[in-house]
Amino acid sequence: MYIRFNDISELVSAIGGETLKDNEHWLIFLADKHQDELDSLVEQLNLKECSFFGAVFPGLIHGKRMLYEGALALKVSCLTPPVVVPMPSAEEFITTLPTYNDIPEEGATCLTLVDCLSPKIDNLLNQLYNRFSKRCSYFGAGAGNHDLRPEACIFGPWGTQRDAALIAIIDQTSRSIAKHGWVRHSGPFVASRTTGNVLHELDWEDAETAYRNSLPSKLRGTPAERFYKDVTPRYPFAVEHPGAEDVVRDPIALCGNNDVMFLSDIPQGALMYLVEGTPEHLIEAAREAVEETVSVNTSCILVCDCLSRTVALDSQFPAELRTVYEQVNQIKFGTDVSGILALGEIASNGERPVNFYNKTFGICSFYE
16 A cells, blocks of 8 residues: 655554454555655654565656655555565575475465675675576565665664665565666677776776777767766666576766776676667556566566666656556556666576676566
């Protein structure tokens, strides 16, 4: 349910009096407008002896609407209490999760909420996939605030944390898919020298120079201060993944020394492409993701739509939300659609290793 409030105590009152069954928890997605009230939220919910966990996001999705205030609260049943993993991830924390054999044969859903500024997110997702493989579907998102300030964005009864991930195994089967709609413009290029999320060299040339040279000629001279606004929403990069869709990587800054910083890690030696997208292609990709996941057995829907897609789509972003909502309800009338504007997307049906996507639409269809 979506809860709009003027004071955090109103949110606490709305969910604190609800009875939870054994192994049930409140999953809370909190809009970053309320970041300053996060500690108070945790304190008040603990006084109510309420089981809860959640994360802060730049915005929320409720039905066809994009919202920048309030919270989404959902009851979820977990196989075991959610686990907090400090990042970079440590194996000893992963081992506190259920094992492969603990997951019901019919499956479960591995939900991962992770501070988008944490290092080695892909490494964490690889560890989770190695543990659960095809027994789970995978869904989640990069948490944080819209201007990428390093602040605590993961929370639960233990308090608030940054540079951490929160992992919950939801005792419900689902199907999750990510699609983006971006198409290759030029490449391939070799990510010849990288450090984490910083690209130093592309095809053995300074990264910024190579980036500019790959752009359409009218954009190559874009001033650095305008680059994030005028270039990266329209021309990001993508990493090749044979047998699957390219994984989009979102450039977030020119570092001033010819390096380019991305929101997520770039593997050294990876093949990369400059990609471009039209509103029609991006919206169609979201519609296809719905078509491939939703069925008459769907009970509820969670979506994660990248914050930077709101920039790329601009005035057409409401059309994407409307398309998703209408396609869901065409397949299963009366189904709620809830979700978040994310800073990185996680959505996989478990048939292959899990990736941390950028500029992508993800959907998780829970089944009755």
